[in-house]
Amino acid sequence: MPTPPRQSPSPAQRRAQPSRRGARPVAPVRRKRPRWAMRAVTTLSVVVLASAGIGHAVVTSLDAKIARVDPFKDMKNRPQAGTGMNVLLVGTDGRDRISDEARRRYRLGGAPCHCTDTIMIVHISEDRERASVVSLPRDSYAEVPAAEGREAHPIKINAAYAEGGPNLTVRTVEHMTHVKIDHYLEVDFTSFMKTVDVVGGVQICTAAPMKDSYTGLDLPAGTHRLMGGEALQFVRARHIDSGSDLGRMQRQQRFMAALIERATSSGILLNPMRFRDVTRAVLGSVRADKGFGTGELLDLGRAMRNFSPSSSEFTTVPIRQMAYAVKGIGSTVKWDSEKADRLFSALREDQPLAPHRTRNKVVRVEVAPQEIHVQVENGTKTEGLAKRVDEALAATGFRTTGRPLPATDRTEPRTVVAHDPRWDRSAKSLAAALPGSVLRPVKGLGPTLKVIVGEDFRQVRKVRSADPTQGESYVVRGDEAGCS
Numbered sequence: 001m002p003t004p005p006r007q008s009p010s011p012a013q014r015r016a017q018p019s020r021r022g023a024r025p026v027a028p029v030r031r032k033r034p035r036w037a038m039r040a041v042t043t044l045s046v047v048v049l050a051s052a053g054i055g056h057a058v059v060t061s062l063d064a065k066i067a068r069v070d071p072f073k074d075m076k077n078r079p080q081a082g083t084g085m086n087v088l089l090v091g092t093d094g095r096d097r098i099s100d101e102a103r104r105r106y107r108l109g110g111a112p113c114h115c116t117d118t119i120m121i122v123h124i125s126e127d128r129e130r131a132s133v134v135s136l137p138r139d140s141y142a143e144v145p146a147a148e149g150r151e152a153h154p155i156k157i158n159a160a161y162a163e164g165g166p167n168l169t170v171r172t173v174e175h176m177t178h179v180k181i182d183h184y185l186e187v188d189f190t191s192f193m194k195t196v197d198v199v200g201g202v203q204i205c206t207a208a209p210m211k212d213s214y215t216g217l218d219l220p221a222g223t224h225r226l227m228g229g230e231a232l233q234f235v236r237a238r239h240i241d242s243g244s245d246l247g248r249m250q251r252q253q254r255f256m257a258a259l260i261e262r263a264t265s266s267g268i269l270l271n272p273m274r275f276r277d278v279t280r281a282v283l284g285s286v287r288a289d290k291g292f293g294t295g296e297l298l299d300l301g302r303a304m305r306n307f308s309p310s311s312s313e314f315t316t317v318p319i320r321q322m323a324y325a326v327k328g329i330g331s332t333v334k335w336d337s338e339k340a341d342r343l344f345s346a347l348r349e350d351q352p353l354a355p356h357r358t359r360n361k362v363v364r365v366e367v368a369p370q371e372i373h374v375q376v377e378n379g380t381k382t383e384g385l386a387k388r389v390d391e392a393l394a395a396t397g398f399r400t401t402g403r404p405l406p407a408t409d410r411t412e413p414r415t416v417v418a419h420d421p422r423w424d425r426s427a428k429s430l431a432a433a434l435p436g437s438v439l440r441p442v443k444g445l446g447p448t449l450k451v452i453v454g455e456d457f458r459q460v461r462k463v464r465s466a467d468p469t470q471g472e473s474y475v476v477r478g479d480e481a482g483c484s
Contacts, residue, residue, distance in 0.1 A: 067287040071166035071184040079180040084126045085296075090161070091118030091192070091416035106229040107216040116158040116169065117236070118252060121179060123347045131312045132353050133256060135249040135341065136173070140317070141324055141332035143173040144168065154326055166287075175342045176335075186287040190234075193228030195259075198277050201225040202258045203232065212237035212404055227274060232409065246316065253314035259479075262310050289341055291303065313353050315475040354475035355392075365429035369397030369467035372426045372449060377405040379412030379452040389453050392460035396433060406425045409471065412454035414438055418444040433463045 071088075116138060125134040132200060135218055138158035146152040155163070160172040170181050203225050212217040217233040217240070225236055235252045263278070294416055317340050324334035346353055377387035386404035394400045415437040419427035423439070428447055431437045436456050 010230050013298070014369060016306065032079070066292075068290050069166045069184065069186070069287050071170040071181075071289055073167055075167070075171065079174055079178045079348075081180045083350035084347075085124040085182050086179055086183045086347065087122040087124070087185055088170060089122050089181060090116050090166070090169060090184070090186045091185060092161075092188050093117050098193070102182060102193075102229060105216075106233055108215065108232075116161045118249075119157060119169075119173070121177070122174070123350075126350050129311060132354065133136060133253065133258070133312065133314045134140050134315045134347065134353075135314070137246065137249065137316070137319070137333045139331070139333045139462075140175055140176075141326060141334050142172050144172055147171070152214075156329060156332055166237070166289075170367045177340075177347075179344050179347050183292045184287075184289040185292065189232060191286050194233055195228075196231045197228040198274075199259070199262050201227045201254065202231060202262050204258055210234075210237065210240050212240045214239050234450075240434075246319075249316050253316075255315060257312055270286065313475050313477050315343070315353055319385045334396060354477075361471060363432050363461060363463045365432050367426045367429040369393075369429070369463060370399065372398050372400045372430055373447055374400045374430065374449050374451055375405065376400060376451045376453065377408070379406040379416070380457075381407055381411065383407075385457070386453055389451065389457065389460065393433065393451070396462050397464075398430065398433070412452050414456050415454040416440050416446060416450075416452040418442045418450040418482075420447070420453065423447055423449065429463065433461050435459065435461055 053114050085210075102108065117134040119138060121134045123134075125131075136157060138156070140157040142155050142160065144150070144153055144155050144160060146161075155172070157172060157176075164171075166184055166186065168186060173179075174181055182230040203223060205223050206219050208221050210217055211219070212218075212233070215233040215237045217230075217237045220310040224230075235248070235255050237251070238248055240247070293388045318336040319333055321334040324332045326332050334425040343353065374390075376386050376393065386406070390400045390402065390404045394402070415432065415434050416439075417427050418429045418439050418440045418441065419430075421441045421443060424439075427439055427449055428453070431439055434451065437451075437454075437457065441451075
């Protein structure tokens with residue numbers, strides 16, 4: 001083949017040639033980005049732009065459809081603003097748009113009282129990387145602050161809504177917590193059910209069967225994916241926990257953690273169409289303050305995209321007395337003012353509710369260790385083992401005798417928690433502190449439980465009461481409330 005004529009080098013090629021004579025010219029090397037990387041970057045850019053553009057359009061169009069209230073009208077002498085954003089989330093029993101069939105199926109009959117069924121302060125951190133949720137028992141003893149034409153007077157906190165609507169509810173919460181509320185959201189049964197349905201249901205776990213005649217909830221032990229109606233039964237049930245309303249609040253917190261996990265792990269917030277559907281479901285039947293608009297919704301949406309289950313934390317205001325009788329009001333729930341002040345101070349200062357978490361997860365138990373009497377006995381041939389177990393249990397909070405019984409002729413391969421059947425709840429709480437231990441009912445043993453240390457003993461695990469009336473307010477992260 002004839003040799004093609006040599007072309008004169010371009011100016012750029014001349015500049016690239018080495019200066020020494022006779023050397024071969026070297027063209028500048030341009031690295032090529034791998035095709036898969038280019039495709040990934042392009043796809044990500046399209047998704048982000050689409051999410052921002054379509055999301056903004058959707059939220060802007062729905063912003064005008066949100067029912068508005070003015071809970072901050074004529075409010076004076078409010079708490080000083082802190083860092084981050086505080087949203088007062090109020091759940092009511094509104095059910096106007098629920099079908100007759102659904103009312104019968106999920107036990108939603110009767111006329112709604114339009115009262116507050118749930119009250120929570122949701123704090124979004126300034127960096128939008130953490131959500132802290134504090135539940136306020138609806139029967140909490142509260143003091144309504146004085147205002148024009150109204151004297152200060154005691155009340156149950158959920159009665160503030162019936163007496164003065166969102167405005168008095170916000171006033172009362174701010175007066176009790178000294179936390180300035182930035183926004184107000186009111187959610188009813190319809191909004192709740194639609195939200196759960198549009199995300200495809202929420203997975204929850206039950207360690208024991210749950211059956212409640214009031215709501216019709218009937219769940220066997222195990223893992224379940226609840227859709228809107230069943231989810232509403234789950235969070236409303238009141239007659240399956242010894243703590244009644246407190247147990248219900250803890251279930252609500254677990255459900256919120258599971259809902260956040262579902263929303264953040266399923267790609268909903270990155271999918272413009274699903275984001276639109278969720279937004280419509282949530283905003284279609286809520287009431288919000290006039291300042292909670294497009295910008296705030298988009299800020300929350302962007303924050304949620306960075307959330308993980310561990311980004312959320314839940315607690316209940318610490319309680320000093322469950323049945324605090326007040327003349328003219330009845331039985332109320334009295335807060336522990338000192339511990340509650342520390343909790344709300346953390347919200348004002350934008351601090352995590354439980355900043356000093358240990359690596360080993362603290363296990364929640366039904367009965368506080370401080371209420372459980374324990375006698376330790378050595379079931380092995382290892383000298384001093386029972387004493388070490390006694391001291392470790394005492395350090396965790398159990399009321400041990402301090403005088404462990406020595407080893408006998410027999411040996412126990414496994415650690416045993418012997419208990420009177422009447423104290424089975426205490427036995428389960430104690431067994432949680434002794435991983436691998438087995439329960440052994442012994443009639444007539446009485447209130448003091450016996451731990452027979454077996455050869456399988458490895459450690460005493462820290463446990464704390466899940467009941468906010470015991471000790472410090474227990475904080476649970478979203479990743480600790482899931483099915484794992």
